[in-house]
Every structure is written in C-alpha cells, then in structure tokens.
Amino acid sequence: MQVGIVGLPQSGKTTLLNAITGQALETGGFTGRESVNFGTSKVPDERLEALYPIFEPERRVPATVDFLDVAGFSKSKDGEKGISSELLGKMRNVDMLMAVLRCFQNDMVAHPDVTIDAKRDMETLKAEFFIADQDIVENRIDKIERSLKNKKDADSLLHLDLMKKCLDALEAEKPLRSVDFNPVEEKLLRGYNFLTLKPLLIVLNLGDKDIGSEEELLADWASATDAPNTRLAAVSAGIESEIQELEDEEAEMFREELGMKESALYTVIRGSYDLLGYISFFTVGKDEVRAWSIANGTLAPSAAGTIHGDIERGFIRAEVVSYDDFMVAGSLAECKKNGSLRLEGKDYLVLDGDIINYRFSV
Numbered sequence: 001m002q003v004g005i006v007g008l009p010q011s012g013k014t015t016l017l018n019a020i021t022g023q024a025l026e027t028g029g030f031t032g033r034e035s036v037n038f039g040t041s042k043v044p045d046e047r048l049e050a051l052y053p054i055f056e057p058e059r060r061v062p063a064t065v066d067f068l069d070v071a072g073f074s075k076s077k078d079g080e081k082g083i084s085s086e087l088l089g090k091m092r093n094v095d096m097l098m099a100v101l102r103c104f105q106n107d108m109v110a111h112p113d114v115t116i117d118a119k120r121d122m123e124t125l126k127a128e129f130f131i132a133d134q135d136i137v138e139n140r141i142d143k144i145e146r147s148l149k150n151k152k153d154a155d156s157l158l159h160l161d162l163m164k165k166c167l168d169a170l171e172a173e174k175p176l177r178s179v180d181f182n183p184v185e186e187k188l189l190r191g192y193n194f195l196t197l198k199p200l201l202i203v204l205n206l207g208d209k210d211i212g213s214e215e216e217l218l219a220d221w222a223s224a225t226d227a228p229n230t231r232l233a234a235v236s237a238g239i240e241s242e243i244q245e246l247e248d249e250e251a252e253m254f255r256e257e258l259g260m261k262e263s264a265l266y267t268v269i270r271g272s273y274d275l276l277g278y279i280s281f282f283t284v285g286k287d288e289v290r291a292w293s294i295a296n297g298t299l300a301p302s303a304a305g306t307i308h309g310d311i312e313r314g315f316i317r318a319e320v321v322s323y324d325d326f327m328v329a330g331s332l333a334e335c336k337k338n339g340s341l342r343l344e345g346k347d348y349l350v351l352d353g354d355i356i357n358y359r360f361s362v
C-alpha cells in the first residue's frame, strides 16, 4: 500500500512523515518544488504482538505502508500550474492521498496565505486537484476528437463520452471519486492518475493547544467528509515527531500526560486501512510470524499471491483459523483437535485476522 502525502507548503507533511516512519528528514524552510521524501511505517497490530511470544519466531514481520511526501502545492496562476507534471507523475502509483492541513499556530512558521484557516486551505488544495485533472481530461478530449476526424471507431467514441462525463463532473467541482462509473469505465480510467479519483484521507495537523478538543474539531469537519471515499483524522505531527524518539513505554506515558488518545502512526494507519477497505491476515511458524495486508473481499488464492506468485499458481487448499479461535486454543495442534482449523478452497474469502497456512504445489 502506498500513500501520497499532499498539502500546502509548511503544513507539516514532512514532520508527519518523520513522526510515523521514525526518520529525521529536514523540515521547515519551504522545500523545493520537486522535492520528494519516502518512508515506510510498520503497521501496529496488537494481534501480532500476542502471536510473537507463542511462536518465538526468528523473524517478526509486521505489514508495512509506504509513504511518498511531495513538496507543498502552490496556487496556479498566470498559466503556471500549482502542481507540476513531475509531481503528478510521482503521484501516479499511490493508492490514496493524505491531505495534511495546518491547524497549528506557530508564528515562526509562515503560512502561504498568512492566516491559519484549514477549511480555506482544503478549498485551495481541492481547486488545484480540479485544475490538474481537468487539464488531463481536456488534453485527452482534444486528442480523441482529432483522431475521430480520421477514423470513427467505437472505442474512441466510448472514450470520448467517458472524458466528457469526467469534464462535466470536474467543472461542477465534483471530485471523480464521488462519480459513479461502470466497470468498463473504471478500467479505462485506471491509467490516468486522476487526483480527484484517489481515495482521500484528510488529516488535521493540530497544535498543542488543540489536544483534548479533537472531537469538537473533527465534528466541525463532518460535512467535508460525507463524500464517498473520503475520511477524516486528526494528529499533532509536531509533538509526535518529538515523541517518536522515545522508547514505546515512555512515549505512551507522555501521550497520556498530554491527553492524547493514540499515536499519529495508529491514527494514520487506521484511517488508511479503513478508507481503502484493507484487512490483515497472518502466517505463523518458528521461522516467521508475519502480517499481510489485502483488500477486503480477496479470495484465498489471490491473497496467497501477496506472499508469492508460486503459492497462488499452485494453490491447493488453505488451512485457516481465526485469530480469536487460535488464541482460545493456544496452539495450531489444539485448533486441529477442536475443529477450529478449517480447510478452505479457492472460493474462500479471507477475513481480517485469519491465520493461514497454504498448501500448494509447483
């Protein structure tokens, strides 16, 4: 899973990346227009923590999420785009966008529009997303119309209709993620990298003073997030980037003292999994206990494919027990005895928390 972090300059994107990936990348001071940072977070999962002592494996491997943090967008003006085509290209492969909005007050950190107003900033970002997508759509319409002058083929006509449907939505300031597309259209759209089509997690980057009133602040944003494929979360990137240097226990104590409910990492990961409909299954053994992320609704063979293509191709059966049943039994041998370990075939839909052992032949 890859998440693209976007926002206005100085909204705290890189600070948040540092907080959730344990890095110390440089922050502040308006990074260059093309700058890009990467990072990987381990997905926190209490179930894994409970499985480790049972198997005492050589390797403990949590699921991971990759983050791509690009320079802040500026406003398009005088023919110059707020989002460069280079940055758009970098965003091509991300599964979802995370928009970091500045809510924190800090006189030492300049805001491109001077005052702190996260709702205004969200509108600024949205406007840039619309401009970027509209640009692609208009270019495409141009090209298709030119090619149709030479040859009228059904595929191009279908494509033209789809692009016009997109243009209508964008001109009405409706993000493509909230438009209904049929499966054929969805497939055609896949290659386009439309920003307004990607699922969106809006992250309010709160200041120290806002801690404790997260609920009210989030409630104030409720209407912004009743759109399809959109979620909302709140973090304090500044504080979190400082606490991430502490040991886990110390960090927890610190958060508790400040009245913070959970880590920014947890908030961001949960928001992302929820938005994308991702779940985790586990593989266990003496050599390795490991979590794997898949989309909810994935069949057993294709879930196996996330481990290795050979297991998917040579799939025979999956031995499955739910995490809860396993914890009651305490061992796989006991699960076999009490019947909670099931043999499932190729039509089995993997559930969150399944512990799976694949039988395959290559």
Ligand SMILES: Nc1nc2c(ncn2[C@@H]2O[C@H](COP(=O)(O)OP(=O)(O)OP(=O)(O)O)[C@@H](O)[C@H]2O)c(=O)[nH]1
Pocket: 007, 008, 009, 010, 011, 012, 013, 014, 015, 016, 026, 027, 028, 029, 030, 031, 070, 071, 072, 073, 104, 105, 106, 109, 205, 206, 207, 208, 236, 237, 238, 239
């Ligand atoms: N007080 C406070 N300051 C913060 C917070 N988050 C970020 N900052 C400060 O804001 C400045 C900008 O943070 P960055 O993380 O570099 O912002 P950015 O969005 O990556 O900026 P660009 O890469 O230039 O677009 C830095 O000086 C941070 O220390 C926060 O939650 N609270």
Ligand SMILES: [Mg+2]
Pocket: 013, 014, 015, 027, 031, 069, 070, 071, 072
């Ligand atoms: Mg940055």
